[in-house]
Amino acid sequence: MNERAVLDRLASLRQNQYQGRRAPHKPPLVLLALGRLANKGSSELSWSEAESQLAKLIAEFGPESKTGGAQSAAYPFTRRRSDGVWTLSRDVPMDLVRPLAADDVVGRLEVSLETALHRDPQLLRSAARALVDSHFPATVAPDVLVAVGLDPDDVLQVEVQPTTAPRRRDPAWRAAVLQAWDRQCAFCGYDGQLGFASVGVEAAHIRWFAFDGPDSLDNGLALCVLHHKLFDLGALGLDSSLRINVSTVFTARTRAGRALYDLHGQELKPRPGKAVPADGHVSWHRREVFKGKPLAA
Structure with missing residues (x-):
């Protein structure tokens, strides 16, 4: 073979x-x-x-x-x-x-x-x-x-020839998402910069690109590295009102770890005029990625 x-x-x-x-x-x-x-x-x-x-x-x-x-x-x-x-x-x-x-x-x-x-x-x-x-x-x-x-x-350093024609990513999408969210984490507000470059803030797909998630502003969040990973692992999510959900599956003992609980229930505050996350992408993440149940209000 x-x-x-x-x-x-x-x-x-x-x-x-x-x-x-x-x-x-x-x-x-x-x-x-x-x-x-x-x-x-x-x-x-x-x-x-x-x-x-x-x-x-x-x-x-x-x-x-x-x-x-x-x-x-x-x-x-x-x-x-x-x-x-x-x-x-x-x-x-x-x-x-x-x-x-x-x-x-x-x-x-x-x-x-x-x-x-x-x-x-x-x-x-x-x-x-x-x-x-x-x-x-x-x-x-x-x-x-x-x-x-x-x-x-x-x-991850191996180059793989795709079996079918791959979807092309929009090279301008990352910069557009960061700009739309004022180059700060949509969850915690972290906005570190080194010179003129954002450091530790990334463009996150709500509906994953590999699962037909588009490179569009209504499918993107600017998230710090930590919250991006927790979002993709299902420890963090969004409800239909665009309030942050923290999963009951996530646990922490230290002050730094338990600070994540404070995000629960907070409402996203996008810049005026920005395309907010689309209901379809948010519901996909809630169904396919988010783990367990949200913390109690």
């Missing part, structure tokens, strides 16, 4: 998405298998290992799940067989935990896929890069890679 065939096979994980909905169960399993292949020489993953490791990855980097725990891990562990990426040591019914646990079923990447990736470490890194680029924003991708045992410095 050549490089193009490998990347095309893995691109099927992206193609199964529908109308911008995230598929949180798919990429963590394959990335975990890639990490094991890179570190152990085999992508084999027993259910007893997957049950905890995979469930933790899905909970940490996926949207809120109605199932959670072993059940959330059982979905990709049993269903990935359908796209030719994943195989199991024995046939088991879809989604059922008990048969997986009874014989501690072992899963692994499909043989020809694993062979090609094992033979070419650069291809393995390219595959990991393609997956994180397709499923996570740049703020979160390094954390995902570390969690599955891959080095972000190795993976």
